[in-house]
Amino acid sequence: MKSSVVSIVVVSWNSAAVLPGLLETLADGMAGTDWQFVLADNASADDSVAVVRAALPDARIVQTGRNAGYAAAINAAVAEVRPEGPVLVLNPDIRLRPGFGKALLAGLEAEPGTGIAAPRLLGADGSVTPTLRREPSLPRAVGEAVLGNIRAGRFPLLGEIVTDPDAYTRPTRADWSTGAALLVSAECAAACGPWDESFFLYSEETEYQLRARDRGFATRLVPGAVAVHLEGESEVSPRLWTLVVLNKVRLYRRRHGRMPSALFRLALLVREVSRGWLVGHERSRVAARALVRPIGPVGGLG
Template sequence: MQPSAEELPAEDLAAEDVSARELPGVVLVVVTWNSADVLPGLLASLAFGMVGLRWRLVVADNDSADGTADLVRTEAPDALSVQTGRNAGYAAAINAALEAVGPLDKGTDAVLVCNPDIRMEPGCGAALVRGLERSGTGITAPVLFDGDGRMIRTLRREPNPLRLLGEMVLGAHRSGRFAALGEQVADPHAYSGPTRADWVAGSLMALSRECVEACGPWDESFFLYSEETEYALRARSRGFATRLAPDAVAVHLEGEAAVSPRLWTLLTVNRVRLYRRTHGAVAVAAFWSALVLREASRALLGRASSRAAVRALVSPARMRAKPGP
């Protein structure tokens, strides 16, 4: 049986205090919106998932109406609870959390950004932070599995028209075997090492303090989807690589973007909006056309979410409107 702190000699207490200070310091940001059903599972996983770190939990809530805020107060009373006051989106909630924390001091090595439907495996957080020690790395992501134990391919290449057409002809998994033809990195071997990617799915990410300071706030014009893509590409432009941390493992229960016409439309339209940021009119027209072709081909196979996406893509009013809830 371990002695209590009161029973330890003064020199042992001092040694424990020094040891604690030497652990990497982390701010863990969790963004919630009506997450009362899934948040307890995440909170339960943190005791082992964040072992080996000094960490502070910050929950940024987007005006939940299901008791999420009350749940945080009762199950995570030490957490800093931040209320955005509206359904502000993922990027805006992250910004609100970091603003509430204030400037990151030198004792904070990283910021972890997390969905509430993540379940961390033991040591996941520390492995993500260790991955940031690789030279030039600003963002790390774990190996993710879905609720049925299947690995989720989260590594991504920068989107372009040829990759969209490759996905349309070959499918996302087959096209992903070829760097020129697929956005999704499909090679299983890529998920066994510190593979560099243009961006990664943003359900769980670690950001180095230096990357956070260099990149500044997340882009709130993306209410949902493409915000992690924009952030990773911006980080790359500032010299920070995005890599897989293969020793970090987590489960993502995942949302309904692939089956919800509203969410899939938002995801699809945001892809065009992001591409428009850094490309000229001709390139944007090619990207838009390839995206329309891809979604139309899926719509012909009976996919309702793709039919909704095509309607939005060919609507000038929808393409001009700022996507939101």
């Protein structure tokens, strides 16, 4: 196993309430590895920075000076630290299980061509979270609109979410994995360059991993590396859900022609309309209204 130092990059924006839980699990979670901790703080108005400084006096603190978004904060941290080894990107609401880091490093190096290692994530209730994804496509957008995300995920051609339980018990290659916890090799990071800052939040991890795949670096699940993820606001917040949907359209538009992109957007609109007015989800009603307006080139909500 390589002896390179792992740079743990955590992006915070008013994350003082959840950071202690992560910091408390670092010692056991990263046991047997060399690591440094880097907090990329997006102008938090709370005690995020103070919490980290109190727990880890040697931590590197990178201040972006604004709410710059996830990708921009990661880039700022990497530019400041200039890591020579792999970079472990973690959400502040991740809690590492013992042996996490050592297992994830071993998984990154076990399969030639692996550039990004993803751990097995559990929910707060201990159930496995389906984090693996297939590349967004028109048939999958239609399948999810008709069948719903989970049922469509049973069929590789019709769903983006990998729902097969067996896929989370073995080293499974995926087009991408959710960005709450990812270990990126130094070679992959050098080949891909910075994360795309035009995605303020959501789809930045999709774009990065598809770009890595285009350059010959696979994303692979390491089931022996386990962490708990306390789910974020995208499940309940109409504003954030709208950003999820709009950025899916933006990313698809970058990789496909005008007509397929228009059909992809229509499929998402059908999905959000059905969920918003037939099922009664307010977040989908907000997203549907946003989809019928022109979508700008950047990741904000304007």
